[in-house]
Amino acid sequence: MTHIAVIGGGAAGAAVFGALLCKHDEAVVHWITGRSTTGRGVAYATDDDHHLLNVRASGMGLYADQDEDFVQHASRDHANVRGTDFLPRRLFGDFIEAQVRKRISSAEQRGRRFAVHPVEALRIDPQVDGYDIFLADGTCLHIDAVVLAVGALSPRPLRTVSASALASGAYELDPWNLPQRTRAPRRLIVIGTGLTAVDTLLSASTRWPDAELVAVSRHGQLPFVHPVLPIQPFPAQASLNASLLDCDGAAPMLRKIRSALRDAPDIDWRSLIDGMRPINATLWQNLTHAKRRQFLHHARWIWEASRHRVAPRSAETIQQLRDEGRLQVNAARVLGVDGQGPLDVTVRTRSNQVLTTLQADLVVQATGLDTAVAFTEHTLLSQLIDDGLVVADPLQLGLSACPDGRLLNARGDVQRGLYAIGSLLRGNLWECTAMPEIRTAAHTLASTLIADRSQAEATATVVA
Ligand SMILES: Cc1cc2nc3c(=O)[nH]c(=O)nc-3n(C[C@H](O)[C@H](O)[C@H](O)COP(=O)(O)OP(=O)(O)OC[C@H]3O[C@@H](n4cnc5c(N)ncnc54)[C@H](O)[C@@H]3O)c2cc1C
Known part of the structure; x- marks a missing residue:
């Protein structure tokens, strides 16, 4: 048997x-x-x-x-x-x-x-x-x-997090398990701005309505939003996909996608990205090791944000939190997390390379799979x-x-x-x-x- x-x-x-x-x-x-x-x-x-x-x-x-x-x-x-x-x-x-x-x-x-x-x-x-x-x-x-x-x-802790920060109880590695705290955090920093970070921010905003929320990632790019209703497929998808399969690397693929969008200004870009779904695995398999590495380094962040989009209701809540000044989204690299609670989070801002240290009662790592x-x-x-x-x-x-x-x-x-x-x-x-x-x-x-x-x-x- x-x-x-x-x-x-x-x-x-x-x-x-x-x-x-x-x-x-x-x-x-x-x-x-x-x-x-x-x-x-x-x-x-x-x-x-x-x-x-x-x-x-x-x-x-x-x-x-x-x-x-x-x-x-x-x-x-x-x-x-x-x-x-x-x-x-x-x-x-x-x-x-x-x-x-x-x-x-x-x-x-x-x-x-x-x-x-x-x-x-x-x-x-x-x-x-x-x-x-x-x-x-x-x-x-x-x-x-x-x-x-x-x-x-x-999840493994980021290399920039000190042993004392990890032991402090103020650094949470599991974003699906926000800690029960007797006192609400005054400031909570989420490391990451992808779909996991969005969920963490939504949960934290209802659990601790008075907390100041900060989300930090290298590009500060939140996921794009799905349209409320499904959109029409891109009419020229078949020929676009055929030409993408002929490309050698992510950069020429991006040029082809941009050019297709320029030629069809009335088309919603999201339909074009969705229409690539049947060929994504082949596109990836066609890349050499070096080209895959380049993609991961330069294009992964924008691909993930465009391909894995957020539901309209979640995006609305996130926008509302930003409009009310309760949530700040920063494009910055996290250089260090230290302390015994509250924690000092040192970041370098992408736009001007300025170093800043923010203090947070709770830091949640939400950096994805x-x-x-x-x-x-x-x-x-x-x-x-x-x-x-x-x-x-x-x-x-x-x-x-x-x-x-x-x-x-x-x-x-x-x-x-x-x-x-x-x-x-x-x-x-x-x-x-x-x-x-x-x-x-x-x-x-x-x-x-x-x-x-x-x-x-x-x-x-x-x-x-
Ligand atoms: C937060 C989140 C939201 C998502 N939302 C969507 C969505 O809306 N739509 C969509 O299509 N996809 C979504 N996804 C993608 C999602 O990954 C898949 O849909 C799916 O849940 C993946 O399931 P899995 O079984 O591969 O992994 P997991 O859900 O991680 O399950 C793996 C399981 O294996 C168990 N396990 C591990 N090691 C062992 C062992 N040694 N022995 C026995 N058991 C073990 C673990 O305990 C775990 O329960 C989402 C993913 C995440 C993380």
Whole structure:
């Protein structure tokens, strides 16, 4: 009997587990979920209804062949839900849990064998015929194939933060876990201005209505906003995409995009960026290592702000906070964070290079996804790297992998039976963390796993 394990209890793990349960196959599926609420992971475990999806409800879903629409599901308990809305992320978490429950009950009715293990996987040891996975509750599972769906890594402190600041209790590394404080902070500094920073600012502004909020990042660029209603596709997208695929590097791509916008002044630039979605992975794969590095250094900040936009309601609240003088957004480099609380945050302003030290009762690091596996303290990933079963992407964007999720080992070969999905694949796919990409990848990966298993069994029979 073949056993397949999916490690990670977030949305990506849920999507692969559900896709595998649906397959007409004999393999036993194990879902090792860690400590998180099953299927919600980091993004959809929030209970703050100011935290909105950044994709319209009609674009969200868990399975490529889904049993029920998210909009339909949300409409059952909430009146006037439209597919064009940006709904609270909590509702999508509820949807994931309901969809997983459905697949589990249908699998039970069909007598399909599976197990959910609500503990962490600590280590994976290769065996002649598969892997042994050791779980935190002492169980050892013998498995033929393993999918790593462990999401982004726990944030590491910026190098510029002193040990005393880290120990002070006034520096928060986890932006989803604002500390409970007896006294509200007078000033709170958020390091970062991306989507995570926006959520942190929204939460902080309601929890501490009198606090002065400051957000700092090198470019001080907040995410751009989605249009309230969907926009028309760019009519010349197909020819633009074809010409982008011929470009050698991000700079000529940017010139082509600018020129397309000059030629079509009535077009909303956001439709053009959205229309690149089907080719983003290929554009990234076409770049050489040096060109990828250049992109990350010079263009990543503007790409992220343009591509991963914020819901209109969140943008309005942020603008209101700025208009009321409660929020300042600074383009500056953080040179140091020191003290024992309150903390001194020293920054160099981008426009005039002037050094300033701001004092804050609370500093929150919200610098986005960490994918630098070579430096991680994640028990399982560091063991896999130390044992040479996987290898870090050279630009620290997850693990080295094939586009279909097969992982490469330290020798550069495909490591038979080891796969990944989600942010660990950024080095190969670049855009692979949003639900539209994750559900397609999960669907394809489930088929790949079953096909690889059948092939391995056929080979074993021939050898025998
Ligand atoms: C704040 C936020 C908002 C987002 N909003 C949107 C949105 O609106 N629309 C959209 O399409 N995308 C959004 N995204 C993208 C999001 O990353 C994906 O939608 C999805 O949630 C990623 O899920 P994941 O399972 O890969 O990772 P995670 O959610 O991080 O889940 C990984 C899980 O694996 C578990 N785990 C880790 N190690 C182990 C181990 N050794 N053993 C067992 N379990 C382990 C962790 O505890 C965690 O629960 C958002 C992301 C974030 C962070």
